[in-house]
Amino acid sequence: MNFADGEFELKEIQKLEGHTDRVWSVAWKPATGINGVPAVFASCSGDKTVRIWEQDSTGSFHCQAVLDETHTRTVRSCAWSPTGKFLATASFDATTAVWENVGVDFECVSTLEGHDNEVKSVSWNKEGSLLATCGRDKSVWIWEVLPGNEFDCVSVLQGHTQDVKMVQWNPSMDALFSCSYDNTIKVWVEDGDSDDWHCIQTLGESNSDDLTIKIWSDIDKSQDWHKNAPWKHVCTLSGYHDRTIFSIHWSREGIIASGAADNAICLFVENNDNEVDGPTYKLLLKKEKAHEMDVNCVQWNSGDRRLLASASDDGTVKIWELVRLSGQKL
Amino acid sequence: MKFNHSLTFLHHIRDIKDPEHPYSLEELKVITEDAVEVDDERSYARVTFTPTVEHCSMATVIGLCLRVKLMRSLPSRYKVDIRVAPGTHATEAAVNKQLNDKERVAAALENPNLVDMVDECLAPSYA
Numbered sequence: 001m002n003f004a005d006g007e008f009e010l011k012e013i014q015k016l017e018g019h020t021d022r023v024w025s026v027a028w029k030p031a032t033g034i035n036g037v038p039a040v041f042a043s044c045s046g047d048k049t050v051r052i053w054e055q056d057s058t059g060s061f062h063c064q065a066v067l068d069e070t071h072t073r074t075v076r077s078c079a080w081s082p083t084g085k086f087l088a089t090a091s092f093d094a095t096t097a098v099w100e101n102v103g104v105d106f107e108c109v110s111t112l113e114g115h116d117n118e119v120k121s122v123s124w125n126k127e128g129s130l131l132a133t134c135g136r137d138k139s140v141w142i143w144e145v146l147p148g149n150e151f152d153c154v155s156v157l158q159g160h161t162q163d164v165k166m167v168q169w170n171p172s173m174d175a176l177f178s179c180s181y182d183n184t185i186k187v188w189v190e191d192g193d194s195d196d197w198h199c200i201q202t203l204g205e206s207n208s209d210d211l212t213i214k215i216w217s218d219i220d221k222s223q224d225w226h227k228n229a230p231w232k233h234v235c236t237l238s239g240y241h242d243r244t245i246f247s248i249h250w251s252r253e254g255i256i257a258s259g260a261a262d263n264a265i266c267l268f269v270e271n272n273d274n275e276v277d278g279p280t281y282k283l284l285l286k287k288e289k290a291h292e293m294d295v296n297c298v299q300w301n302s303g304d305r306r307l308l309a310s311a312s313d314d315g316t317v318k319i320w321e322l323v324r325l326s327g328q329k330l
Numbered sequence: 331m332k333f334n335h336s337l338t339f340l341h342h343i344r345d346i347k348d349p350e351h352p353y354s355l356e357e358l359k360v361i362t363e364d365a366v367e368v369d370d371e372r373s374y375a376r377v378t379f380t381p382t383v384e385h386c387s388m389a390t391v392i393g394l395c396l397r398v399k400l401m402r403s404l405p406s407r408y409k410v411d412i413r414v415a416p417g418t419h420a421t422e423a424a425v426n427k428q429l430n431d432k433e434r435v436a437a438a439l440e441n442p443n444l445v446d447m448v449d450e451c452l453a454p455s456y457a
Binding site: 092261294 | 427432434
């Protein structure tokens with residue numbers, strides 16, 4: 001996809017109100033917004049609830065369900081299993097709830113306990129067979145999904161020396177990435193089948209709130225992750241946000257969206273003009289005043305329209321579409 | 331960033347009671363007249379305070395009190411940074427990081443014991 005010709009805009013499609021406190025995260029339900037399946041996403045909030053939103057035939061989103069009376073504190077993060085059958089919600093109440101989605105209903109089928117205090121992030125692996133959580137207790141927990149909606153903790157990873165803010169599985173293999181207040185990112189893999197997870201690489205060492213975006217790659221594509229530390233820093237994007245960057249997400253076409261405490265959303269694309277080794281990125285556009293307060297999360301829908309959802313301290317979720325300035329869709 | 335020292339903003343925080351002593355932050359010189367810098371055009375404010383002692387364990391509580399009072403008193407468009415005066419705390423970088431970690435502040439404000447402590451400190455400042 002060539003973004004070099006023409007100008008683009010991030011057009012606001014809709015502003016969704018409903019939450020009564022800041023919205024921390026949004027997550028699109030997999031395989032929705034494509035092939036005629038209406039787009040669906042979940043949002044989670046300081047109001048202790050999770051809301052499910054669905055797009056109708058006119059293109060408008062409306063709230064389909066409110067998942068409440070389960071978490072007793074802020075719901076910080078949510079993640080759908082790869083098939084969209086389950087939604088996991090991580091809360092400051094130290095638990096992670098797992099909800100089963102049957103039709104339009106959501107039922108809490110399991111509550112994962114174990115963290116000492118706030119759980120900050122949750123992520124499913126590519127197969128949907130493992131779940132990872134992390135929190136202020138400095139640990140990362142890996143849970144195995146068993147039949148009958150049972151979840152078993154298979155490992156507690158200690159290694160970070162401070163608050164762990166986010167975990168994310170690699171989309172193509174069972175490598176887990178965790179990032180922490182201790183200014184590092186750790187890469188964890190399993191030792192054969194022994195349920196023994198260990199850290200194969202630690203990235204970072206610079207200030208984690210340095211207002212930059214860093215891009216890393218396993219360019220060498222080493223097959224043996226257990227012997228080599230494959231991830232290398234390839235690019236830094238700086239000067240685009242002047243307050244904390246809270247969220248970053250890659251679209252399936254490689255457009256990077258970022259959301260920050262300066263109330264703005266930025267979009268970056270790969271820069272094909274340079275002859276330098278390795279990828280570089282350039283700003284496609286900056287949407288100032290995307291929200292009235294901090295942008296906490298940005299997420300691309302992976303369907304057939306370039307839809308982006310953003311969540312904010314202003315209590316709203318906004319849906320955007322990336323279009324050419326003439327109004328034509330890409 | 332164009333700063334003005336703001337006495338108006340100072341007014342919101344000068345009477346906050348110290349968590350450990352029956353005096354206001356201003357009386358204890360934790361807050362001085364220069365404490366608050368404001369750039370109204372950019373909706374930005376920065377508060378600098380001096381803990382009573384270098385190893386003050388109450389620094390994060392004082393910081394939380396300042397943030398809560400300003401949050402309740404200023405328009406929601408304001409971005410607020412809170413910091414200890416340079417050189418006045420043994421673990422300055424760590425304290426400053428925690429004071430400005432939105433997630434940590436949000437979690438702290440869901441802790442009823444901490445909220446009670448903050449409200450007690452803020453009570454005299456609403457007069």
